[in-house]
Amino acid sequence: MSVTTIAEMASSLLPSDPPVQFIDEHGDQHAHERYEMPSPQTLLDAYAALVVGRRVDQQATTLVRQGQLAVYPSSQGQEACQIGSVLALRPTDWLFPTYRESVALITRGVDPVEVLSMLRGEWHCGYEPRRHFAAPQTTPLATQTIHAVGVAYAAQLRDEDTVALAYLGDGATSEGDFHEAINFAGVFKAPVIFFVQNNHYAISVPLAKQTAAPSLAHKGIGYGVRGERVDGNDVAAVISVISDAADRARAGGGPTLIEAHTYRMAAHTNADDATRYRIQEEVQTWQDKDPVDRLRTYLRTSGQLNEEKEAEFADRADAVTADVRTRFLAGLPPIPPSELFAHVLAAPTPQLRSQADQLRAELAAEGEE
Amino acid sequence: MATTTMSEALNQALQDCLAEDDRVVVFGEDVGPLGGVFRVTDGLTAKFGEERCFDTPLAESGIVGMAIGMAMNGFRPVVEMQFDAFGLPAFDQVVSHAAKYRNRTRGTISLPLVIRVPTNGGIGGLEHHCDSSEAYYAHTPGLIVVAPSTVEDAYTLLRDSVALDDPVIFLEPKHLYWSKTDQELPRQGDPIGQAAVRRSGRDVSLITYGSSVPLALEAADAAVEEGWDVEVIDLRSLVPLDEATVTASVRKTGRAVVLAEAPGFASVASEIAARIGEECFHSLLAPVRRVTGFNIPYPPPKLENNYLPSVDRVLDAVADLQWEDS
Incomplete structure (x- = not known):
């Protein structure tokens, strides 16, 4: 009988060093001893999604300037994380996004106009979570990670092989809820993936001020949860590492904490001025590691992507963005203010009914004016 | 004669909910083999198994957050915050998520979950074990807040709470856990949102809920000697609030005292x-008086009687209702 020592158990939980990478910043491929490179078709699909994701992200930023969106937290630079995480999972696996996961949600198949609904100020969550197995985008940091544990544990109790993936950033790993969530996931062996996009800044605060840990993935060991590190600008590595974690979770192997190294190329939102806390030279080094350019170079060099396909993907991206633009500028159907009272409780209290009557009367009076 | 305590009635309610609906799960701190520090979950793990009633890590935000996730995915969790003040680490999950999920998702996701909160003082408890936190919850749109005061209500209101499709804060007055009834537990009681007239009276409406109901009845009995016939109204739930029963009573009596153990400033008592x-206004013969806890941190056990509303304080408030003018 083999005896596992505490040291052996602990080392089995430690993340890869360096982070898992298949395609480097020059577009060159490397093998990995533990993980498998995704199939050529998966990488082509990922590239198509990257082209669409980047274009929609740029369109959204333009919509802010046109006054169509109240605010937009750009995904630029982090598309490989967002797209890879969705492509690695089944459409019935649950996603628990933050506010910066627009591209992930679009990749899941949510209508981009619905994704942007919250940022447009229309309704808090513009899509039907159950239809897409995607929870509402959440702004209180890390609070949704524990919901992912509950959803996953519920599936496990019913013997379903659903996985839940919780998105969070480097800053959110400092929040108490992250620690409670990963601890619960470890104890209940819940099929959850904690996917940290370490983009090195929580708005303006650099990673060194969030943690003294060797890496964010090392935080898993304290909870008996395996940690892993991945090059977050290499979509092949992201897909591979998340697929592996999902397979393990489905097989009853419990949660994984994955830290993806990436960079937010734009400011926190359009309301932020990133020049106050980071230097242009740093931004440029990450520009050279761009996730879209990198995969393109690899696919072109390896002969998997030709001009015809490129044009086809570009057309697809154009069509999606044109549709978003057209529908925004044509004006979206407004939600009636009377609906403000419709979803507070299943059955409104007498006090809510009375306030709803007041608003209805005000609206009627406005209508008569 | 067989008697049932409130703790036993709550336990029976959970047993019946677990037996009738596979989707009901009970979890929290020490609710498993120990049966909860107030024994409300006694025997549930043994009877229904560890998948239906289980202990969690010691983390209240995690407990409520996990309940939210499970409620999103087909279960009807009933969780326990071991003591009122220990529910505060979960406050963000309650306010930002449990209360708002239905609204955020435009009605497509409702959260059928019950958060049981042993509440109030009067048990000689140490600090952080005797808080009255109902105002925080009642103030938060999207929550149902239930406040039983009798053994029978503890049973039927908990069952009704588990049946609701909205998050419920279920306030269990700690000092009434061992209060008893010799009646058989009713299969069904008045619904959530309906107040009960515990004692009818002609002269004053004494409106209260939860832990203060026995005090109100005691004060009403004492008031008889002073010549006042006090009507006692037990709200039973704070959200929904049964304003109709309250206002009908006050219109009849013309005088009102609101009684609650929580600090009075910006409180449920103030709202009422x-x-x-x-x-x-036009039926009132005197200004409405409130008898509440002081706005001080809950006192140490040896001083709690200086804090808690008493029969004398209630009678003083009643005496102050401008009787000389009528």
């Missing part, structure tokens, strides 16, 4: 007093 003022 304000509503009586708005709705019953």
Whole structure:
């Protein structure tokens, strides 16, 4: 009988060093001893999604300037994380996004106009979570990670092989809820993936001020949860590492904490001025590691992507963005203010009914004016 | 004669919910083999198994957050915050998520979950074990807040709470856990949102809930000697609030005292007093009085009687209702 020592158990939980990478910043491929490179078709699909994701992200930023969106937290630079995480999972696996996961949600198949609904100020969550197995985008940091544990544990109790993936950033790993969530996931062996996009800044605060840990993935060991590190600008590595974690979770192997190294190329939102806390030279080094350019170079060099396909993907991206633009500028159907009272409780209290009557009367009076 | 305590009635309610609906799960700190520090979950793990009633890590935000996730995915969790003040680490999950999920998702996701909160003082408890936190919850749109005061209500209101499709804060007055009834537990009681007239009276409406109901009844009995016939109203739930029963009573009596153990400033008692003022102004023979806890941190056990509302304080408030003018 083999005896596992505490040291052996602990080392089995430690993340890869360096982070898992298949395609480097020059577009060159490397093998990995533990993980498998995704199939050529998966990488082509990922590239198509990257082209669409980047274009929609740029369109959204333009919509802010046109006054169509109240605010937009750009995904630029982090598309490989967002797209890879969705492509690695089944459409019935649950996603628990933050506010910066627009591209992930679009990749899941949510209508981009619905994704942007919250940022447009229309309704808090513009899509039907159950239809897409995607929870509402959440702004209180890390609070949704524990919901992912509950959803996953519920599936496990019913013997379903659903996985839940919780998105969070480097800053959110400092929040108490992250620690409670990963601890619960470890104890209940819940099929959850904690996917940290370490983009090195929580708005303006650099990673060194969030943690003294060797890496964010090392935080898993304290909870008996395996940690892993991945090059977050290499979509092949992201897909591979998340697929592996999902397979393990489905097989009853419990949660994984994955830290993806990436960079937010734009400011926190359009309301932020990133020049106050980071230097242009740093931004440029990450520009050279761009996730879209990198995969393109690899696919072109390896002969998997030709001009015809490129044009086809570009057309697809154009069509999606044109549709978003057209529908925004044509004006979206407004939600009636009377609906403000419709979803507070299943059955409104007498006090809510009375306030709803007041608003209805005000609206009627406005209508008569 | 067989008697049932409130703790046993709550336990029976959970047993019946677990037996009738596979989707009901019970979890929290020490609720498993120990049966909860107040024994409300006694025997549930043994009877229904560890998948239906289980202990969690010691983390309240995690407990409520996990309940939210499970409620999103087909279960009807009933969780315990071991003591009122220990529910505060979960406050963000309650306010930002449990209360708002239905609204955020435009009605497509409702969260059928019950958060049981042993509440109030009067048990000689140490600090952080005797808080009255109902105002925080009642103030938060999207929550149902239930406050039983009798053994029978503890049973039927908990069952009704588990059946609701909205998050419920279920306030269990700690000092009433061992209160008893010799009646058989009713299969069904008045619904959530309906107040009960515990004692009818002609002269004053004494409106209260939860832990203070026995005190109100005691004060009403004592008031007889002073010549006042006090009507005692037990709200039973704070959200929904049964304003109709309150205002009908005050219109009849013309005088009102609101009684609650929580600090009075910006409290549920204040809300009720304000509503009586708005709705019953022309029936009132005197200003509405409140008898509440002071706005001080809950006192140490040896001083709690200086804090808690008493029969004398209630009678003083009643005496102050301008009887000389009528």
